[in-house]
Amino acid sequence: MAESAVSLVIENLFPLLVQEARLLRGIHGKVASIKAELEIIQSFLKDADTTAEKEDMSNVVKTWVKQVREEAYHTENVIDEYIHNVIASKIQDISNNLKEKREMAVSYRFNTIEQGGPSNDAKSVTWHDPRVASLFIEEAEVVGIESHRNKLIDWLVELPSNHTVISVVGIGGVGKTTLVKKVYNNEKVAAHFDCCAWITVSQSYRMEKLFRDMIKQFYKARKEIAPKDIETMEEIKLIEVLRQYLHEQRYIAVFDDVWDTEFWGRIKLALPNNEKCSGILITTRKENVAPSHNESSSYYVHKQPPLPLEKAWELFCKKVFQLEGGNCPLELVELSRAIVEKCEGLPLAIVAIGGLLSTKDKLKGFVKERQGITLEEVAQDFLNQLIHRSLVQVARVDYVSKVRRCQVHDMMRGVILSRSEELSFCHVSIKNISSFDGNGRRLSIQNSVNTPLDSMTSSQTRLDSITSSQTRLDSITSSQTRSILVLGVDEVPTSVLTTCFANFKLMKTMDFEGSPIDYIPKEVGNLFHLRYLNLRNTKVKMLPKSIGKLHNLETLDLKRSLVSKLPAAISGLHKLRYLVAYIGNNNIKFNIDSRQAVKIHSGIRCLHSLHKLFKIEANNIALIAELGSLRQLRKLEISKLKRENGIALCIVLEKMSHLQSLRINATSEEEVLELQSMSSPPPLLQTLILRGQLEKLPDWIPKLKSIVRIGLTWSRLMDDPLKYLQGLHNLMDLGFYDGYGGKQLHIEGGGFQKLKFLGFRNLRGLNRLIIDEDALPLIEKLEIGPCPQLKKVPFGIHHLKSLKDLQFEEMPKEFVLSLQPNEGPDFWKVKHIPSPSVWMGWIWAHGFGFEGPNPNSLFG
Numbered sequence: 067m068a069e070s071a072v073s074l075v076i077e078n079l080f081p082l083l084v085q086e087a088r089l090l091r092g093i094h095g096k097v098a099s100i101k102a103e104l105e106i107i108q109s110f111l112k113d114a115d116t117t118a119e120k121e122d123m124s125n126v127v128k129t130w131v132k133q134v135r136e137e138a139y140h141t142e143n144v145i146d147e148y149i150h151n152v153i154a155s156k157i158q159d160i161s162n163n164l165k166e167k168r169e170m171a172v173s174y175r176f177n178t179i180e181q182g183g184p185s186n187d188a189k190s191v192t193w194h195d196p197r198v199a200s201l202f203i204e205e206a207e208v209v210g211i212e213s214h215r216n217k218l219i220d221w222l223v224e225l226p227s228n229h230t231v232i233s234v235v236g237i238g239g240v241g242k243t244t245l246v247k248k249v250y251n252n253e254k255v256a257a258h259f260d261c262c263a264w265i266t267v268s269q270s271y272r273m274e275k276l277f278r279d280m281i282k283q284f285y286k287a288r289k290e291i292a293p294k295d296i297e298t299m300e301e302i303k304l305i306e307v308l309r310q311y312l313h314e315q316r317y318i319a320v321f322d323d324v325w326d327t328e329f330w331g332r333i334k335l336a337l338p339n340n341e342k343c344s345g346i347l348i349t350t351r352k353e354n355v356a357p358s359h360n361e362s363s364s365y366y367v368h369k370q371p372p373l374p375l376e377k378a379w380e381l382f383c384k385k386v387f388q389l390e391g392g393n394c395p396l397e398l399v400e401l402s403r404a405i406v407e408k409c410e411g412l413p414l415a416i417v418a419i420g421g422l423l424s425t426k427d428k429l430k431g432f433v434k435e436r437q438g439i440t441l442e443e444v445a446q447d448f449l450n451q452l453i454h455r456s457l458v459q460v461a462r463v464d465y466v467s468k469v470r471r472c473q474v475h476d477m478m479r480g481v482i483l484s485r486s487e488e489l490s491f492c493h494v495s496i497k498n499i500s501s502f503d504g505n506g507r508r509l510s511i512q513n514s515v516n517t518p519l520d521s522m523t524s525s526q527t528r529l530d531s532i533t534s535s536q537t538r539l540d541s542i543t544s545s546q547t548r549s550i551l552v553l554g555v556d557e558v559p560t561s562v563l564t565t566c567f568a569n570f571k572l573m574k575t576m577d578f579e580g581s582p583i584d585y586i587p588k589e590v591g592n593l594f595h596l597r598y599l600n601l602r603n604t605k606v607k608m609l610p611k612s613i614g615k616l617h618n619l620e621t622l623d624l625k626r627s628l629v630s631k632l633p634a635a636i637s638g639l640h641k642l643r644y645l646v647a648y649i650g651n652n653n654i655k656f657n658i659d660s661r662q663a664v665k666i667h668s669g670i671r672c673l674h675s676l677h678k679l680f681k682i683e684a685n686n687i688a689l690i691a692e693l694g695s696l697r698q699l700r701k702l703e704i705s706k707l708k709r710e711n712g713i714a715l716c717i718v719l720e721k722m723s724h725l726q727s728l729r730i731n732a733t734s735e736e737e738v739l740e741l742q743s744m745s746s747p748p749p750l751l752q753t754l755i756l757r758g759q760l761e762k763l764p765d766w767i768p769k770l771k772s773i774v775r776i777g778l779t780w781s782r783l784m785d786d787p788l789k790y791l792q793g794l795h796n797l798m799d800l801g802f803y804d805g806y807g808g809k810q811l812h813i814e815g816g817g818f819q820k821l822k823f824l825g826f827r828n829l830r831g832l833n834r835l836i837i838d839e840d841a842l843p844l845i846e847k848l849e850i851g852p853c854p855q856l857k858k859v860p861f862g863i864h865h866l867k868s869l870k871d872l873q874f875e876e877m878p879k880e881f882v883l884s885l886q887p888n889e890g891p892d893f894w895k896v897k898h899i900p901s902p903s904v905w906m907g908w909i910w911a912h913g914f915g916f917e918g919p920n921p922n923s924l925f926g
Contacts, residue, residue: 372411421455
């Protein structure tokens, strides 16, 4: 990290060197001297890193590295202050300090590989498109758990009791979560239960939040809508809701990483023993946390052992020697076996060290832009490497194989927190924020780390604690803090918010997503260096005019906030790359009246660096023409498009060579989208969503070689669009909602070779769907309905061997009855599918076992 900090400073010195005319006399030479000193020191640091990898670093070297890192941070601060305030008086001191550090390294006889300049590691690295890598991400390879998995499945499914509780106990990193995940995702288990929930507990948890998460997951599993008022419910009411809902369900619930001995006593109150063979799984490091077999004969405890040596070796080789087919080269056998023995059979340690060795010397410190590639794409590439190395775990992947949520193992989190403290990253709870002295480079404000907030006696006690602890923060008049991240706090005191905006003038990143704030102080204009401001899921209603002073701002995220207008001053943010302001069916607007209409155009035109623009109302040609200036756009959503403006929009879109996602909404479902005139569509387009009538499918859509997702709503095409779309070789997600008005659809053999999701919704005229053999080989989810004229099960649906999720919604009575288990003439066509479901008006069937009315049906 010290080497990365020095590298960052060297890069930041270049703007000072090229602006010699603006520097005071004699300072240019000092800046050049600092740069030279840093390049020499950087070589010492690389050698120190090499030494640390081979053997323990001496305390002397550790101290020197720490001092260098702090001086690098100091230098960065002065550079930023200089850029803002033209402060040059501190340059001399820095030059002297760095010279001392370099002389100290020489006097201590530190070795250096390449003195006097940057090392060969600075060479450019070939970049690989992260979108390609993301298509092939699979779950971590595991070995040695098959027998344990089968035992747990037998307890749940083959030998079920009225209320099975299984506790998986073992030391950290032994594979408890991996084992339970394998059980939870097993097709036999998924088909056995009506609804499911996976809850990660960990050391710091809030009971009310866990109950809310359970409610949402259980309802979602049955395609139902959870009660809207659960966010305001207290614990007792939440328990009542859960007990009432689960009383008639065969449910399965997982509680991962439980530490608290009192947890089971509280959580079981919400999980009724309804004599329907429900199942509960718990993972924990502490055996005394697990429900005892003495409590009930249906309570089981499985003690997860470390991997035996031969299985540990197999896992290590799979991870490290992938290119060699999992075979360890003879010259590395002795060393590799020594590493495996050090891991003591812990899968987490094996895959972490294995992932590190498999990509050794390929991963660099901070994200740097590369020629022709955005910072975001570089960062995605790094994330893919971290996933490949098993240092980051994939939590959720969408139907186009894009990683949507990641997490780290709790042991890895402990390592991260330890290193963060060592490297002056700061992590505090809102309760003891007074301990923060303003020196941490990155400030993470969270609820109490060790004690659940439920344990506090009252809200007044919590408020008193927060109020008494913020005095120290109020007294901070300046800070070197560069980023603030607020996570899961119930309250952010006004004084804390004001202090951050008024006095933390070197701030670059502020992330308040989901925090309980309702305004942004006008002092936000003081943050000259601010690049990232996230107000997503907050209650902020308006932005101060001073936001126009943030000339370095690159990202402004207002998604699902309450902001409905943007000040006209935002047009001055020429570096703005991401303006994310999607709010349900409302539209973000510039805060101007009709007499200033021209400013809305010039405001958009000036945002040359913009990468994302959502919900822009394109209801006049002048505004559409302004969009042509935004040549860097990656994502664009147009709303309220009129037919007569379609040709002008096509001309603009042809100029957007970087566009990856395009959403176009007509003024209403009766408005025609005139999009035929585009001869050269954006070549990198991956997502296309059209909402409006199409007289015919635009000719340019089948030419989209990079497209992975298409959605057509209200299109009402009369010619079968599938014959034009099935040749799109990268298409993975395709949906129609009132998108086709004809009677028959035909998916031909060999069509849609990569498609994973297919939806036919609200096709009122469809009476026949044909699926040829060899079509849709990778399809995982198929949704059909309402289709009142489709009275027969799609012909050829039995060919879809990869199908895991099949849903028919509001189908004719004849259709539903033909699928009755063991009685309906068409049941054989779908019996291979793990989790089919169907509803017809008042009838709801899950697994095609009819269960009566479904009050939450969207169509009932």
